[in-house]
Amino acid sequence: MDRTDRLLDLLRLLRDKKLHRAQDLAARLGVSQRTIYRDMDRLMAAGVPVSGTRGTGYTLADTIALPPITLTQDELSALNLGIAILSEAADPDLKAAALSLADKVDAALPQETIAEAETWKTALTPLANAARGLSHVGALRSAIRGRQKLRLSYRHPEGSATRRTVRPLRLESWGRAWTLTAWCELRQDFREFRLDLIEEATPLPELFIDEPGKTLADYEGPAG
Incomplete structure (x- = not known):
């Protein structure tokens, strides 16, 4: 089984939202625990909402995963506009969600855009109004x-x-x-x-x- 298929199988096993020990996952997939640890690190780095640590087990968080999408500049501007408005919300949970989404959007942008965005975020934090x-x-x-x-x-x-x-x-x-x-x-x-x-x-x-x-x-x- 190649790595891609193994990662997909891991996601299928985690989809029940239960806590799975690395040793049990390794036995199900016929690989070592070390391989499971590496695979979990790869999934987390790719943005898959896996939570857990070595020794305690892993589970899939209750979030929505979107496939890769392509945005026009106007669509990205509209998304940024909505995030910026919500980041000023009085509701702390809504504000926290907006800021978390902002980080995810910035992480997905091309590297040259990230550098510009980071410069502006530093220069304009907090925004005057x-x-x-x-x-x-x-x-x-x-x-x-x-x-x-x-x-x-x-x-x-x-x-x-x-x-x-x-x-x-x-x-x-x-x-x-x-x-x-x-x-x-x-x-x-x-x-x-x-x-x-x-x-x-x-x-x-x-x-x-x-x-x-x-x-x-x-x-x-x-x-x-």
Whole structure:
């Protein structure tokens, strides 16, 4: 029996949710206890909800296992948005579940995305007001699609407040953190605004068109 089949057989045995001793599992599968220990370590490392230790036995926790899925960037952003909202919940159990889910999502992301997410989580913990910031997502998306200028009331991390008229260009999520990339008419330059620090985002009647030096392509620079 190869390792994959053996691991599947182990899962079938554990599915009854009872406590199984390693020596009993080894006898059922015709392998050594050392092999069972290694297999349990592999299952745990793969995210299978196996609990237990050597000497006490193993059981399968009452959780749901999802097959591998592929998410679009918008779907991942929606998932992050929901997690961020729930992480602000007053219910401690709901908050703990959201934070646990956040760790699992980050663990499944490509390595380069994890590095960015970890940087932002460190920089933005705790968020100034995550719930307030996330409440602006709908209006910001609408303004970006409609190419509509916004007036932002923004409070900097050190506490100072400013009002800016901006051309919203892109909304991004980095782990649990969200940012708005925009052309700032006050600074006459590109700026990134943290959504958790935006106090108000008011759509203006004025629309904007692409102008040299003020587009998202200008901000990103030459490709390659």
